[in-house]
Amino acid sequence: MAQAALEHMPPVIRQTLIEQRDFCEEYGLKADAVIAFGNTGISVQRSELFEAIRAVLADRSEVAVTDTDGRDWKVFSEGGEGEQPRLLISSNDQRLNLPDFTALSPDSATRLRSLEEAASDVNLPTNATAAWRAILSKRSLEDDEVDQFHSEFRDTPVHIARSIRAEIQKGESSASSLVPSSRRYFTRLVGEYDGSSSIRDYAVGAGQNFMEGVASWRPYDGFLSSLFLSTHSALTAEVGVERLDDKDIVRAFEFLVERGDRLSQLGAVEVGLRILPERPEIEASLVRLVEQIRDDDVDGSMSGFKLFSALFILVDGELSRTRLFADCPPFYRRLASLAQAALIQRETVAAPIEIDSFCEWALNVRGEQFYLQSLADMRLEPRWKPDFSEASQMKADFLGRLMIAGKNYEKNIGSSELQALLVGSEIGSLHSQIEFPRPYFPGPLEGQETSPNPLPDELMEAVEAQLKANEVGPSSFIALVNSALIFRVDQSQVEMAAEALKIGRHRLANIEDRSQLLAILNGLATVSAVSRGKALADELRLLVRRYRRDTQYALSLDEAFRICLVASASRSDLKDWRESVGDWLTELAFEDFQGKEGEALYSHLQCLCHVVPELWVSCGRADAALAAYNSR
Incomplete structure (x- = not known):
């Protein structure tokens, strides 16, 4: 009866039930499978192959099997005395190495x-090893x-790195192969999420425990693995080098110079400056x-x-698509995404790829998913925007961290060359390379943090003077917009901005050009998000509506859509945010479209509702309208 019932179930449910051992035992079912050997076209019934392997491992004899095409194998x-047996399968002139199936051996040793x-x-991990050892x-x-046993080993960074390296060498890769769909894998890459509310809390809790674990495995390999978590200085502060001898630490830094990914290189400098007095031999590598x-x-x-930027977008977009970390805060998912991006990039150094082509592919396959996930994340972490994933901003962020590290450890720096690079201001120094204020924007794991910098008095005066100007135009908001991501903006100033829009009747005077208008609208959306300024977001919606229909500066649908999502982050409560986004998108869905705007908005809506399924409650009318429009 159970067999008959299974045959009428959807394939996914049927497969899930068959894989449940308790279910099969309860109903007397015995599952079998076919094992295929890569791209060879050879496949053998699992039960027959495993019985043959057990017999071979029992007395090392040869055992015949028949593949699914009827060929005999x-x-x-093979293996000498005292060596672990190496299993093979052959037929005529074909000879294949089998995976390690020694867990089927009758000999416990x-x-x-x-x-x-x-x-x-x-x-x-120790707990996984202990569980299988007991069996x-x-x-x-x-x-x-x-397969459960082998999946334990597949879900490890070491195995995935080797698989990615092999794929790159063959010129074959896909989003799913570069980004494992196993949550267990990512906990072994960056540690298990422990309920921390910020990356700083995570760093001194689960992050620290994870670092200690990889360091105790193999000091050299563990050190290089821990640098995949260099996405925040609070994490690199937990990277220890106590187990590394002088030879290994020099070797590790030289490896990073020759074959390191950008993230690990940044982390290595932060760690290196901290330990430089005790390990001066790494100075040249720094x-x-x-x-x-x-x-x-x-x-x-x-x-x-x-490349690192494109990999981050690809990985984070894929993790969004699979919803692997839907129950975790954005900073933890980004920690996992950036670590995986770094792991992939490190493997590309030995097998170079055509970067421009890869970046184009990555953006095409997961760019939209990443972008919408990041905009939705702003409800919880409003200070980080998807634009900050661009390569130029990532470099600016890295330069900012290096300068901070140089300042923090200036007393450790003996070399005039290193000092000139990190804390100098002459040509060639990091300071000479920066474009203010980009190095001071929040990093990808800092979106939920309040800025530690109070608004300077002179800037506060400028903000208020501009907001009180008789004529409301783009210049009324420049100081406020430019301050929002770097300083703590006072709520009273946000309210003044909302009032200014109202006084100006949601029209801006003296607009120089369309780009200036767009910069101010996006900036005000960011201000409302960072400050949780609901009143400003509401007034901004009226302003966007006005310029969506403007004959001279009409906003595109995508531009209005983006402003909508950023401004809606003024609501941190899920229900309030859901209603705000739903209202805006429903309004946009019933507007007149140009070209493929209707198709694009429908795609965005479907993707966004996948990211946050709760949005279906407030976006039903928009979905129906867009479905009808696009089916014409």
Whole structure:
């Protein structure tokens, strides 16, 4: 009866139930599968293959099997006395190495030795190793346990890095292969989310524990792995080097100079400056790392920042699509995304790729998903915008962190060359490269933090003077807009801005050009989001409506859509935000469209509702209107 019921179920549900061992045992079902060997076109029934392997491992004899096409093969093992058996399958002139199936061996010593070697190779967590050790010490694996066992090892950064390297060398990759869909994998890459409300809390909690874990595995490899978490200085502060001897730390820094990803290079400099008095031998490498970051031409075809930016967008967009971290705050998902982007980039150094083509592909496949996820994230973390993922801003952020690290550890810097780079102001210094205020914008993990910088008195006076001007125009808001992401803006000034829009009857005087108008509208949306200024967001909506229909400066649908989502972040409560976004999008959905605007808005709406399913409640009318429009 259970078998008959399964046959009438949808494939996904049927497969899920079949994979549940308890379900199969309760109803007397025995699942079998077909094992395929890569792209060889060869496949064998799992039960037949595993029985053959058990027999071979029992006495190392040859056992015949038949593939699904009826061809005969023989399974056998090779390996000398005292060596672990190496399994192969052959037919005529074809000979293939089989994966490690020694967990099927009848000999417990063989099983346990294989487990310990494999676990050490990929840094399998202690609890996972202990769980499988408890099973393998008593018996060999059953057929339906083998894939679960192997998946433990596949869900590790070491294995994924090797797989990505192999794909790059073959010129084959996809979003799904570059970005694992396993949450377990990402906890092994960056640590498990522990409920922290900010990256600083995470760094001294789960982050610190994770760093200690990878360091205790293999000091050299663990140090390089921990640098994937260099997305915030609070995390690099937890990277320890106590287990590294002088030779290994020099080797690690030289590796990062030659083959390091941009994120790990930044983290290495922050760590290196901290330990420089005790490890002066790394100073030359620090100079070269800083120079590489400084000299990266973000517009060039070989830019490391350009590739890192595209990888971040690809990974974060894919994690958004799979909703793997939908129950975690944005900073944790971005921590995972940036770490995976760094891991991928490190593998591309040994097997270079055509960066411009890759960036174009990454933006095409996951750009929209990333963009809309980031705009939705602003409800919880309003100080970081998707624009900040651009290569030029990433470089500016890195330069800012390097200058801060140089200032914090200035007393540790003995080299005049390193000092000139980090804290000097002459040509060639980092300071000479920066474009204010870009290095001081929030980083990708700092969107929820309130700015620690109070608004200076002279700037406060400028903000208020502009807002009180008799004529309301773009110049009325310049000081306020330019201050919002760097300083703490007073709520009274946000209210003054809302009142100014109302006094000006939602029209701006003396607009120089369309780009100026757009900059002010986007800036006011950001101010309302960062300050949680609902009144300003409401007045801005009226202003956008006015300029959406303006004959001279008409806003495009995409421009209005973006302003809508940023300004709606003035509401941190999910219900309030949902209603604000729903109202704006419903209004836009019933407007007249130009070209493919209706198609684009429908795509955005579908994607946005996937990111935040609660939006369906308030966006139903918009969805229906756009579906009808696009089906004409």
